[in-house]
Amino acid sequence: ATLWLGLYVKSRTSKKPESNALALMLFAESAWSLFSAIQLFSPNSTWQIFWHSISFLAIVIIPTAWFIVVTNFTGFLKEPVARLQRYFFVVPILTLVALLTNSQHKFFFLTTNNVSYNGFSSLTFIPGSLFLVHTWYSYLLVFLGILLLGLALVRNFKKYGIQAYGLIFGALAPLIGNVLYLSGAFPAGFPDPTPLAFTVTSITIAWAIFAG
Secondary structure (H helix, E strand, O other), X not given: OHHHHHHHHHHOOOOOOOHHHXXXXXXXXXXXXXXXXXXXXXXXXXXXXXXXXXXXXXXXXXXXXXXXXXXXXXOOOHHHHHHHHHHHHHHHHHHHHHHHOHHHHOOXXXXXXXXXXXXXXXXXXXXXXXHHHHHHHHHHHXXXXXXXXXXXXXXXXXXXXXXXXXXXXXXXXXXXXXXXXHOOXXXXXXXXXXXXXXXXXXXXXXXXXXXX
């Protein structure tokens, strides 16, 4: 679903300011879902850790792309974000470096273990300090995006009303799923629901932007 939406956004002849960032986010979401699915079906811990690490190539893109989509859609902070856009990817790049070198320092994941759940072998991990930096940075961008959408809704309901509601709902679905997953609300070994929740995000965001 997210891959098809990304291709649809890129193939449209009439582009909107947020189209490129939206397509990037959609492609990253589809990659995350794919890598997570492969991870669940991988036969041993070595491959599970490999695909889990590869999924971060997509994971680190999504919050930044989301924030850029929102600033273009609402117009709030559009110009300063456009000027500083390259710097928003500094933390994601450092996150990938920290993850790839984690075996040397253990600052990203302290430990990783395999746990069986309903016939699937899933990874569990104890987060390190750099994982928490990545997580809070991602949450910050998502919350800022929701805040900007709320401001747009308050200031100009006629222009953004239904679309802003759709975007806020879309942002909350994976955010709630991710918070529940990281807080241990699900049984040990339960797969991360965030990639699937992003399907809801993708549909609502595409509808909100292109139905307006």
